[in-house]
Structures are given as C-alpha cells and as structure tokens.
Amino acid sequence: MTPTVPSRAPPHQNDIPPIENVPLRIQVADRLRKAILSGKLPLGSSLVEATLADQLNVSRAPIREAIQILENDGLVETIAYKGKRVKPLTIREVGEAYSLREIYEVMAVKRILESRIPVDLLHQHCDQMTAAAKADDFEALTAADEAFHHELIRLADHSLLMASWKNLYLRIHQIMAIRNREQRNLTQVAKNHPPIVHALEANDANLAIELITDHTRILAALDPTSIVKEF
Amino acid sequence: MTPTVPSRAPPHQNDIPPIENVPLRIQVADRLRKAILSGKLPLGSSLVEATLADQLNVSRAPIREAIQILENDGLVETIAYKGKRVKPLTIREVGEAYSLREIYEVMAVKRILESRIPVDLLHQHCDQMTAAAKADDFEALTAADEAFHHELIRLADHSLLMASWKNLYLRIHQIMAIRNREQRNLTQVAKNHPPIVHALEANDANLAIELITDHTRILAALDPTSIVKEF
DNA sequence: AACTTATGTATTGTCGACAACCAACAGTAT
DNA sequence: ATACTGTTGGTTGTCGACAATACATAAGTT
Numbered sequence: 019m020t021p022t023v024p025s026r027a028p029p030h031q032n033d034i035p036p037i038e039n040v041p042l043r044i045q046v047a048d049r050l051r052k053a054i055l056s057g058k059l060p061l062g063s064s065l066v067e068a069t070l071a072d073q074l075n076v077s078r079a080p081i082r083e084a085i086q087i088l089e090n091d092g093l094v095e096t097i098a099y100k101g102k103r104v105k106p107l108t109i110r111e112v113g114e115a116y117s118l119r120e121i122y123e124v125m126a127v128k129r130i131l132e133s134r135i136p137v138d139l140l141h142q143h144c145d146q147m148t149a150a151a152k153a154d155d156f157e158a159l160t161a162a163d164e165a166f167h168h169e170l171i172r173l174a175d176h177s178l179l180m181a182s183w184k185n186l187y188l189r190i191h192q193i194m195a196i197r198n199r200e201q202r203n204l205t206q207v208a209k210n211h212p213p214i215v216h217a218l219e220a221n222d223a224n225l226a227i228e229l230i231t232d233h234t235r236i237l238a239a240l241d242p243t244s245i246v247k248e249f
Numbered sequence: 250m251t252p253t254v255p256s257r258a259p260p261h262q263n264d265i266p267p268i269e270n271v272p273l274r275i276q277v278a279d280r281l282r283k284a285i286l287s288g289k290l291p292l293g294s295s296l297v298e299a300t301l302a303d304q305l306n307v308s309r310a311p312i313r314e315a316i317q318i319l320e321n322d323g324l325v326e327t328i329a330y331k332g333k334r335v336k337p338l339t340i341r342e343v344g345e346a347y348s349l350r351e352i353y354e355v356m357a358v359k360r361i362l363e364s365r366i367p368v369d370l371l372h373q374h375c376d377q378m379t380a381a382a383k384a385d386d387f388e389a390l391t392a393a394d395e396a397f398h399h400e401l402i403r404l405a406d407h408s409l410l411m412a413s414w415k416n417l418y419l420r421i422h423q424i425m426a427i428r429n430r431e432q433r434n435l436t437q438v439a440k441n442h443p444p445i446v447h448a449l450e451a452n453d454a455n456l457a458i459e460l461i462t463d464h465t466r467i468l469a470a471l472d473p474t475s476i477v478k479e480f
Numbered sequence: 481a482a483c484t485t486a487t488g489t490a491t492t493g494t495c496g497a498c499a500a501c502c503a504a505c506a507g508t509a510t
Numbered sequence: 511a512t513a514c515t516g517t518t519g520g521t522t523g524t525c526g527a528c529a530a531t532a533c534a535t536a537a538g539t540t
Contacts, residue, residue, distance in 0.1 A: 039500090039501080041329065041522090041523065041524090042523080042524075043523085043524095066490085066491070066492095067491075067492070068490090068491075068492095076524080076525090077524060077525045077526070078492095078525085078526090079310075079523080079524055079525065079526095080523080080524070080525095082314075082492090082493095083313075083314075083317065083523095086314065086317055086318075087317075090321040096492085097492095098270075098272065098492070098493085098531080098532090099491065099492050099493075099530075099531040099532055099533095100490095100491070100492080100531090100532065100533080101490085101491060101492080102491090102492085110408075111408070111409065114407055114408060114409040114410070115409060117356075117407070118407075118409050118410060118413065121352050121353075121356050122352075125348075125352050176345055176348070176349075177341075177342070177345060178342065178345040178346060178349050178417075179345070179349060182349065182413060182417075186409075186413075270531085272492090272493065272494090273493080273494075274493085274494095297520085297521070297522095298521080298522070299520090299521075299522095307494080307495090308494060308495045308496065309495085309496090309522095310493080310494055310495065310496095311493080311494070311495095313522090313523095314493095327522085328522095329501085329502090329522075329523090330500080330501045330502050330503095330521065330522055330523080331501090331502065331503080331520095331521070331522080332520090332521065332522080333521090333522085
C-alpha cells in the first residue's frame with residue numbers, strides 16, 4: 019500500500035487556502051484603474067487623497083500607494099503640493115503609443131517565427147472576434163482583440179517585452195475606450211486578424227510583419243482629435 | 250481697526266530658507282538607486298524599511314514610497330509580509346534587456362533618418378569616448394557611452410520611447426556595472442560609435458541600422474554568467 | 481487704483497504607533 | 511522519532527494626526 023506516499027509535503031497544505039489576502043493598495047489601484055479606463059474618471063479629473071479615502075473607507079496611506087501605482091502605469095500624474103489628476107492625453111502621445119506598439123508587435127512576430135512555436139491558440143481569439151463583430155458587440159470585440167494581442171506577445175516568450183507591452187497597452191486601452199466607437203468598423207477589425215495567424219503558420223516572415231504593421235497603423239490613423247480636450 | 254490682529258504669526262519662519270524643495274521620497278530613491286547601480290547594494294540584498302528609516306533619519310513613509318519607485322524602475326521586488334530586496338538578475342533577463350534595447354535604438358535611428366534632423370551633437374560624445382578609451386578611464390567611457398545613446402534617443406523626438414528607453418537603461422546600467430570590466434575592450438567600444446554617426450549623416454539607412462544592431466548585439470553577447478549568483 | 485503684504489484654504493508630505501501576517505522554532509502528545 | 515500546536519520574532523500593512531507647501535484672496539499701504 020505504498021505508505022510511502024510521495025506525500026509532497028509542502029510547507030503548508032491549505033486545503034482551503036484560496037482566500038487571497040490582497041493588500042488594500044492593490045484593491046484600490048484596481049478599482050481606480052478600472053474607473054479611469056472605463057472613462058468613469060475622465061481625463062483631467064483631479065484625485066484628492068482625502069476624498070478617495072473617505073469614499074472607499076480606508077486611510078490615506080493605501081490611497082497614496084495606489085495612486086503611485088497608477089502613476090507608474092502612466093495613468094495619473096502628481097503635481098507636488100498641488101494635486102493629482104488623471105493624466106490628460108495629447109494627440110502626439112496617442113501617435114507615439116501606436117508607434118511603440120508597432121515595434122513591440124513586430125518584435126513578437128519575429129521571435130515567434132524564429133522559434134517556430136505553434137500559434138494555434140490565436141485561432142480561438144479570431145473566432146471570438148468574428149462572433150462579436152457579427153453580434154455588433156463592441157465590448158466583446160475589444161476584449162477578444164486584447165486577448166489576441168496579449169497571446170501574441172506571450173508566444174514571443176520574452177518577459178521584459180511582455181511587461182513593456184502591458185504597460186503600453188494600458189494607454190492604448192484608454193485611448194480606445196475614449197474614441198468614438200463609430201470610428202471603428204467592427205467587421206473590418208475582426209477580419210484583419212486571421213491573415214496574421216495564417217502568415218505565421220505559413221512561416222511567411224515578410225507577410226506577417228507587413229500585416230501586423232498595417233494593422234497597427236490603421237488603428238493609429240483613426241482621428242485622434244476626439245480624445246483631446248482642454249486642460 | 251480691528252487691532253485684534255489674529256497675531257497668528259506664520260507657523261514658523263525658516264531663517265535658512267533652503268532652495269531644496271525635493272520631497273524626501275525622491276532623495277531617498279535617488280540615493281538607493283545610486284547604491285544599487287554602483288553595486289554598493291548587491292543583487293539580492295534585503296531592504297528593510299525600518300532599518301533604512303533609521304539609517305537615513307526619516308520615517309518609514311518616504312522609505313516605502315522610495316522603494317515603490319525603485320520597484321517601478323525594476324530594481325527592487327517586494328514579497329508581501331516577507332521583505333523587499335534588490336531584484337536579482339537571471340541570464341535570461343540580461344539577454345532580454347539587450348534585445349529590447351536593440352529595437353528601441355533601431356527605432357530611434359529610423360526616426361532620425363526620416364526626420365532628417367542633424368546629428369552633430371553626437372560627435373562630441375564620440376570624442377569623449379575616444380579620449381576616455383585612450384586614458385583607460387572606464388567610468389568616463391561608460392558615461393560618454395550613455396550620453397551618446399541618450400542623445401540618440403532624444404533626437405528621435407519620441408517621449409514614450411525616451412521614457413521606455415530610460416527605464417530599460419537602468420537595467421543595462423546595472424548589468425554593465427556588475428560585469429567584469431576586463432570583458433570590455435574600451436578602444437573597441439569607442440571605435441564602434443563614429444561609423445554610426447557617419448551613416449546617419451550620409452542618410453544610409455541600411456548601414457545605420459546594421460551598425461546599431463551589431464553594436465547592441467556585441468554587448469549582449471558578452472558572457473553573462475558573471476552576473477548571476479545564487480539566491 | 482495699484483502694489484505689496486498678510487492670511488486663509490486645500491492638498492500633499494511626513495511622522496510615530498499599532499495591527500496583520502508569515503516563517504521558523506520550541507514544546508508537547510502520540 | 512513524528513506529527514501537531516502554540517509562540518515568538520521580524521517585517522510589511524494600515525491608520526490618524528500634524529507639518530509643509532502653493533495658490534488664491536483679502537487686507538493694508540502708498
């Protein structure tokens with residue numbers, strides 16, 4: 019009876035340990051980030067520590083740390099002794115964000131082609147996009163789009179690239195949330211992705227890079243003026 | 250009238266109104282960053298808030314915030330309720346850092362060529378490198394090298410790229426400080442740069458990109474094992 | 481009226497103390 | 511000996527109060 023059960027006795031076997039103890043600053047940061055990305059906190063809104071602390075029923079310390087996290091995300095800026103606010107976007111920054119995204123994704127494509135890793139996982143996201151486009155579901159399409167590109171970067175197997183891309187994508191996300199939705203042709207967006215997957219599978223480097231570049235540039239070319247306001 | 254002047258004298262008058270108005274967290278962060286980059290705080294060193302607060306004669310709050318800044322710089326990592334330490338480097342991360350640097354610098358070169366902006370400013374850094382190499386001054390060469398690449402990125406006129414490059418270069422700097430100095434041929438490093446400037450001035454895109462790529466890859470190819478230790 | 485000087489107000493910056501938490505150790509019963 | 515169970519030491523997490531700062535505004539002066 020093999021009493022010698024491997025008995026992998028890790029330091030502690032909590033059968034019911036999944037209750038994670040998330041620090042307040044993380045919870046607050048997540049909440050604020052969501053509020054900013056959803057537009058609930060518009061660009062330029064001022065964030066007052068005391069007010070937020072009162073609203074969220076915590077002290078100012080975790081609020082401060084949460085805001086610092088968002089500052090590192092590039093979503094908030096602080097002016098010493100004056101105030102903190104949701105960082106406004108300039109037209110220039112929008113363009114810059116997309117041009118950086120382009121080189122990240124091109125790098126990912128190159129690495130994927132070199133490593134010859136299979137890219138099957140991308141198909142399902144394409145399918146989801148197609149379905150979302152058919153249903154005219156903007157939210158679902160956006161989510162599937164992000165999942166596709168996230169998976170693309172993940173396949174590149176490069177942790178620093180992933181970290182940089184994630185950080186950048188926060189702004190892209192913000193930009194897309196603000197843009198007038200009518201500007202995007204949902205069907206077109208969905209149709210853009212499968213050729214990329216096919217080029218990867220065919221190991222056609224030139225085509226894959228060209229497609230991913232075009233894809234990014236099309237998004238960048240959308241009218242950015244709707245994003246910028248006066249501050 | 251109202252001789253009832255509140256009398257409330259100003260809370261306090263500093264007869265020595267110093268000009269420095271820098272928040273403590275910034276001073277602390279700068280100091281710690283310097284200590285880490287110089288190797289005074291080796292990889293894996295644990296950072297205890299209370300200890301640092303005691304040593305630097307400030308409370309834990311600014312220490313915490315400073316450490317958070319360094320965490321965003323990627324120099325420190327926190328393990329909840331356990332401790333904070335200088336983030337160790339893996340061989341893999343070293344390679345990743347250089348490969349990212351490559352695409353940043355290639356992007357900068359491309360933008361400079363497209364904008365046809367003059368690159369005269371790069372010459373002086375080349376001269377400084379040559380002089381430093383001749384004098385066998387490692388510190389000066391490193392500084393001039395950083396100044397050269399910083400200027401290159403600046404000429405690309407892309408604020409997000411600059412921010413990303415700066416953040417990445419912190420790690421590069423760390424890596425270079427740790428590497429055995431004998432591994433670098435000072436004269437060779439100095440000689441690598443002028444051709445890049447010439448290619449830019451000649452508007453030779455292919456050559457410029459090839460040179461900057463090679464330059465980065467040579468650095469990346471140095472033996473990384475000297476960096477990694479056990480943790 | 482124009483200019484300078486106080487002073488009030490809103491906000492961030494810093495502090496010291498206490499609570500929560502984890503890891504390792506010691507002690508006890510089996 | 512082995513497994514379980516306090517307990518303790520060290521570290522981060524959170525809190526409420528006070529100090530410092532900048533800006534706007536009112537008061538006073540010429």
